[in-house]
Structures are given as C-alpha cells and as structure tokens.
Amino acid sequence: MEQVKLTVALIIAVLLQWTLRNIAEPLVYVDFVLIVVVYAALQRNSLRAILFGTFSGLAVDALSGGLLGANGFTKTLIAYIVSEIARRVYMDNLLLRIPVIAGACFLDNILFYGMHRLLGQDMSGDLWINISYALIGTTVVGTAIYIFFDSFLSEKASNRKRDMFPARRHSRRRNPIRLGK
Amino acid sequence: MVERSQKEVWRLTPWLVLVLLLGNFILMAFSAKDITSGQRLIRVWGLTVADFVQSPVATISSGVTNYFRSIANLRSAQDENTDLKQKVEELQLELKAKEGLTAENERLKNLLDLKDQSKYKVLTARIIGRDPSLWFDSAVINQGSLNGVKLNMPVVANGGLVGRVTAVSPLTAQIDLLTRDKSGVGAVIGQVGTSNALGVVMGTSKNGLLEMKYVPGTTDVQVGQSVFTTGQDGIYPAGLKVGDIFDAKSYGSSQPYQILIQPAASLDSIQEVGVLLYEPPPTVPFDQKVSTPTKEKKK
Numbered sequence: 001m002e003q004v005k006l007t008v009a010l011i012i013a014v015l016l017q018w019t020l021r022n023i024a025e026p027l028v029y030v031d032f033v034l035i036v037v038v039y040a041a042l043q044r045n046s047l048r049a050i051l052f053g054t055f056s057g058l059a060v061d062a063l064s065g066g067l068l069g070a071n072g073f074t075k076t077l078i079a080y081i082v083s084e085i086a087r088r089v090y091m092d093n094l095l096l097r098i099p100v101i102a103g104a105c106f107l108d109n110i111l112f113y114g115m116h117r118l119l120g121q122d123m124s125g126d127l128w129i130n131i132s133y134a135l136i137g138t139t140v141v142g143t144a145i146y147i148f149f150d151s152f153l154s155e156k157a158s159n160r161k162r163d164m165f166p167a168r169r170h171s172r173r174r175n176p177i178r179l180g181k
Numbered sequence: 182m183v184e185r186s187q188k189e190v191w192r193l194t195p196w197l198v199l200v201l202l203l204g205n206f207i208l209m210a211f212s213a214k215d216i217t218s219g220q221r222l223i224r225v226w227g228l229t230v231a232d233f234v235q236s237p238v239a240t241i242s243s244g245v246t247n248y249f250r251s252i253a254n255l256r257s258a259q260d261e262n263t264d265l266k267q268k269v270e271e272l273q274l275e276l277k278a279k280e281g282l283t284a285e286n287e288r289l290k291n292l293l294d295l296k297d298q299s300k301y302k303v304l305t306a307r308i309i310g311r312d313p314s315l316w317f318d319s320a321v322i323n324q325g326s327l328n329g330v331k332l333n334m335p336v337v338a339n340g341g342l343v344g345r346v347t348a349v350s351p352l353t354a355q356i357d358l359l360t361r362d363k364s365g366v367g368a369v370i371g372q373v374g375t376s377n378a379l380g381v382v383m384g385t386s387k388n389g390l391l392e393m394k395y396v397p398g399t400t401d402v403q404v405g406q407s408v409f410t411t412g413q414d415g416i417y418p419a420g421l422k423v424g425d426i427f428d429a430k431s432y433g434s435s436q437p438y439q440i441l442i443q444p445a446a447s448l449d450s451i452q453e454v455g456v457l458l459y460e461p462p463p464t465v466p467f468d469q470k471v472s473t474p475t476k477e478k479k480k
C-alpha cells in the first residue's frame with residue numbers, strides 16, 4: 001500500500017514539475033521530484049528508490065531543454081547514496097532529514113551542471129545563484145512535504161492512528177446455559 | 182529466508198545502479214551529439230503526454246490570474262479613464278493629420294506599383310508549459326506538426342523575436358527562448374543593408390538580457406539602437422527585431438564591443454506567441470561544398 005502511495009506521489013511530483021513554472025516562475029526552484037525520490041530512499045528500499053530516481057528523472061528530462069538522461073543520472077545516484085546512508089544511519093527524525101534533502105539538492109544541481117559542462121553544453125543562469133535558490137526552495141518545501149508524508153503516508157502514522165483510535169473490542173457473550181455454573 | 186533475500190537485494194543494488202547510470206550516460210552522450218540537428222523520439226512522446234496535463238492547467242491558471250488581475254485593474258480605472266479621455270482627444274488630432282499622410286502614401290505606392298504583401302504566414306500559439314529545469318529556458322506551445330509547425334521555425338511575440346522550435350509533436354512543440362546561452366542569432370545593429378555592425382546575439386544569465394558579440398570596435402554603436410536579424414544564420418529570416426541596445430561598452434577600436442540587448446518581446450511573461458511558417462533555404466553540407474584537392478588532381 002505504501003508503495004502505491006509513493007508511486008502516486010511521484011507521478012504528482014512529475015506533473016507539478018511540468019506545470020508549476022508556467023503558473024509562477026519562482027516555483028522552478030523547488031525540485032518536487034527530488035523531494036519524493038529522497039523520501040523514497042529514506043524508507044531504506046534502495047531498489048525502489050533508484051528506479052524512482054531513474055524514471056522520474058527521465059520524465060523531467062523529456063520536457064527539458066537539457067540533455068536527455070541528465071536528471072535520470074543525478075537522481076539515480078542520489079537515490080542510491082541516500083538509501084545507503086539511511087540503511088546505516090537512523091534517519092526517521094525530521095531534523096535529520098533537513099540536511100539530507102539540502103545535501104541531495106546541492107549534489108543534484110552540481111552533478112547536473114557538471115554533466116552538462118562535461119558534454120560541452122551551455123546553461124543559462126549563474127551556477128551559485130541558481131543552486132542557492134534551489135537549495136532554499138527545495139529544502140523548505142521538502143521539509144513541509146516530509147511532515148505531510150509522515151502524517152499520512154508512513155506506516156508509523158497508520159500505527160499511531162490505530163493506537164489513538166483502537167477498534168472497539170466486543171466482549172464475548174457468555175453462554176447463557178453455563179451462566180449458572 | 183527473508184534476511185537472505187534482503188542481502189541479495191543489497192548485493193544487486195550497486196550493479197543495478199551502475200547499469201542505470203551507464204544507460205543514462207549513454208543517453209546523454211547521444212543527446213549531446215544530435216541536440217542541434219534532429220529531435221529525439223522520447224522528447225516528442227513526452228511533449229504529447231504532457232499536453233494532456235499542461236493544456237488544462239494553463240487554461241485554468243490563466244483564467245484565475247486574469248480574474249484577479251481584472252479586480253486589481255478596476256481600482257485604478259477611474260484615474261486611467263480621465264487620462265485616457267485626454268489622450269483620445271490628442272490622438273484624434275494626430276489621426277486627422279495621419280489620414281492625410283496615409284492617403285498620400287497610398288497614392289505614391291500606386292504610382293510606383295508596389296503591393297503590400299506579408300512575407301511569412303504566422304501561426305498563433307499559446308504557451309502551455311515552461312522548462313521544468315531551472316537551468317534552461319524553453320517553453321511548450323499548443324501548436325504542433327498537425328498545424329504545420331516544423332523544426333527550427335522562428336517564433337515571435339510583440340513584434341520581436343522570441344526563439345525557435347526545437348522539438349515538434351503532433352499537438353505541441355517545444356521552443357528554445359533567445360535567453361538560452363546556446364541560441365546564437367546572426368544580427369545587425371540598425372537596418373539590414375544599411376549597417377555593417379554585424380554580430381551574434383546570445384543569451385546571458387543577466388535578468389533576461391541578451392549579449393551581442395563580435396561587433397567590431399570601429400563601428401559606431403549607441404544605446405537605444407535597434408538590433409535586427411541578418412538571416413545569415415540559416416534559421417531566422419532577415420529583418421526580425423531582436424531588441425534594443427541596453428548597454429554598450431567599448432574597449433578601443435581593436436577589440437569588439439560588449440553589448441547588452443533588451444529583448445523586444447518580454448520573454449519572462451509571454452503567454453501568446455506567433456510561429457513564423459518560414460523554412461530557410463536548404464544549405465549544402467560543408468563537405469560537399471569543398472572538393473578535396475586529391476580528387477581534382479586525379480580528374
């Protein structure tokens with residue numbers, strides 16, 4: 001069930017990435033796809049995370065003016081790195097996830113820029129200004145999205161809900177024949 | 182059993198990552214090779230799929246934006262009304278003077294037997310999407326190959342050049358905006374044929390401004406002069422307005438100018454564009470133009 005929810009979240013993230021810049025230009029600095037990929041990687045399922053990274057990256061590349069596969073490359077690598085870190089270090093605390101999403105965003109942009117420069121492509125915008133804005137936008141929105149995901153998506157949340165609203169226990173009706181005994 | 186399968190997954194993952202990274206890298210390498218010439222199939226598919234999402238979102242968002250804008254506009258309508266009434270009176274006077282000039286113009290045209298004809302057909306299109314990556318300036322329009330749009334067709338808005346078509350799907354097309362560094366436009370300061378201040382206009386990272394390179398320092402360049410396409414780049418027709426000179430720095434007659442241009446069309450806020458149904462004359466590939474001396478000798 002969690003897998004289905006995360007897949008739906010990833011599809012929504014790709015659609016948002018495709019459309020939001022047309023509504024408001026500053027929203028381009030929020031990498032919704034990276035936020036969901038990092039969240040998936042933090043769930044310690046590295047296989048799912050890297051597949052998420054590859055396919056969502058390619059979906060963004062398909063509509064971007066950049067090199068096809070550039071986002072696929074960076075997001076796959078980041079998903080793997082984050083999932084490996086999450087396997088070794090306990091990262092269920094929200095405060096620990098903030099530096100992770102910030103670091104992932106920084107690495108994603110540096111790798112993306114580096115791969116394009118390596119293959120002789122020019123890019124618009126100043127490297128450090130773009131990275132700074134992306135870092136702020138993605139970290140702030142990412143943190144808010146993680147709070148939302150933790151409340152609605154994770155198993156922990158459903159366990160908590162089960163604890164708060166336990167199913168009513170029906171007492172077993174005693175056998176009236178044996179009542180006298 | 183579960184533990185073992187988990188270990189297998191962990192052992193498998195690095196290999197899968199390597200394969201995926203290699204696959205993506207190969208895609209990038211191919212993409213870098215043919216990014217200027219052909220278009221990639223996956224991009225065409227992406228554009229087609231995205232159209233079903235982007236078109237409704239663009240319609241709804243522009244409707245909501247226009248609604249709030251109209252409310253905001255009502256506030257200043259009273260003052261504007263007074264100003265406009267005054268301007269109408271002034272313009273009426275000007276119009277009467279110009280009517281005479283138009284009639285004279287027509288008469289002279291008839292005398293010279295000239296006919297008004299528009300050079301290119303223009304296809305109106307709406308921008309339904311922008312580049313999802315912050316590193317590039319491209320846009321998606323709601324006209325595609327079914328409407329006659331082809332690769333490298335020029336795109337204009339508000340009387341100025343916006344960019345060119347870089348990918349076409351049946352329903353949509355992707356355009357690269359001029360502000361993108363890679364796009365180079367052959368341009369001239371002043372009208373084509375009357376000026377020798379030729380150069381190449383390229384995108385910069387400075388607030389949507391363009392940069393004109395290779396303009397010789399010996400030419401006279403003034404801030405505010407208009408820049409037009411020369412048609413020598415083999416993509417854009419001659420005579421399209423690129424923009425006006427915003428800043429020009431001279432480093433002596435031996436070095437080229439450093440010129441910044443304000444684009445004629447406001448590239449950040451365009452909603453509607455026109456695609457010029459113009460196809461440049463076919464060019465002969467370089468290797469066919471130059472015959473090798475060895476072959477000539479043999480003949």
